[in-house]
Amino acid sequence: ETGVTQSPTHLIKTRGQQVTLRCSSQSGHNTVSWYQQALGQGPQFIFQYYREEENGRGNFPPRFSGLQFPNYSSELNVNALELDDSALYLCASSLVRGDEQFFGPGTRLTVL
Amino acid sequence: DQQVKQNSPSLSVQEGRISILNCDYTNSMFDYFLWYKKYPAEGPTFLISISSIKDKNEDGRFTVFLNKSAKHLSLHIVPSQPGDSAVYFCAASEIGNEKLTFGTGTRLTIIP
Numbered sequence: 001e002t003g004v005t006q007s008p009t010h011l012i013k014t015r016g017q018q019v020t021l022r023c024s025s026q027s028g029h030n031t032v033s034w035y036q037q038a039l040g041q042g043p044q045f046i047f048q049y050y051r052e053e054e055n056g057r058g059n060f061p062p063r064f065s066g067l068q069f070p071n072y073s074s075e076l077n078v079n080a081l082e083l084d085d086s087a088l089y090l091c092a093s094s095l096v097r098g099d100e101q102f103f104g105p106g107t108r109l110t111v112l
Numbered sequence: 113d114q115q116v117k118q119n120s121p122s123l124s125v126q127e128g129r130i131s132i133l134n135c136d137y138t139n140s141m142f143d144y145f146l147w148y149k150k151y152p153a154e155g156p157t158f159l160i161s162i163s164s165i166k167d168k169n170e171d172g173r174f175t176v177f178l179n180k181s182a183k184h185l186s187l188h189i190v191p192s193q194p195g196d197s198a199v200y201f202c203a204a205s206e207i208g209n210e211k212l213t214f215g216t217g218t219r220l221t222i223i224p
Contacts, residue, residue, distance in 0.1 A: 004155065031210070033210065033211075033212075035212075035214075040216065041216055042116070042118075042201050042203075042214030042215050042216045042217055043156070043201070043212075043214045044214070045211040045212060045213070048210050048211070050210075055210065056209065056210050056211055058211060090155055090156070092155070100146075100158050100161075101158070101212065102155075102158070103148075103155030103156045103157070104155050105153060105154050105155050106155055
């Protein structure tokens, strides 16, 4: 059984640019959540997708958006990057809503 | 507003002894609590959870205690092993809400 995978592993962007991060959920998992982990902090909830619909959102501006595809993989898009967007972005999938979340290794984004 | 707090950024424990990691929360609507363990370059891994209807849950060497009146939970690891060296995150969620709220983590180092 393949776990949650994320790509790319690392990414460097400049302020104002746009970025797309990708996540493949664990086989059979229909719920995907995205978290941002800044240095020295715990992961902060960005949003969750369930069967291709957004199902809950944390305190992040609209320039953070997402998609979930029919195969349950997901993308996180961030527009107009700011220096404070530099963080580890974690994707987590679960078999059903409310179930244990399995995390991927994350994508480390650096904004210069 | 930090709703889940882990006040000890780091903890060192001798191999074979008990490790006790603490977590406090402020949101009385939280009803499900989890501990995750994180190694460098990996995503958080689920360790153990407890629902608010219980005050203790055990899984092998790991026991989580919940004191609802004090809004406090703790993770006990007995006996501690070198492989337990990692960052431990406490997380909480409200009933019907998929969002996990994490603490800032405690780095546990087991000394051989």
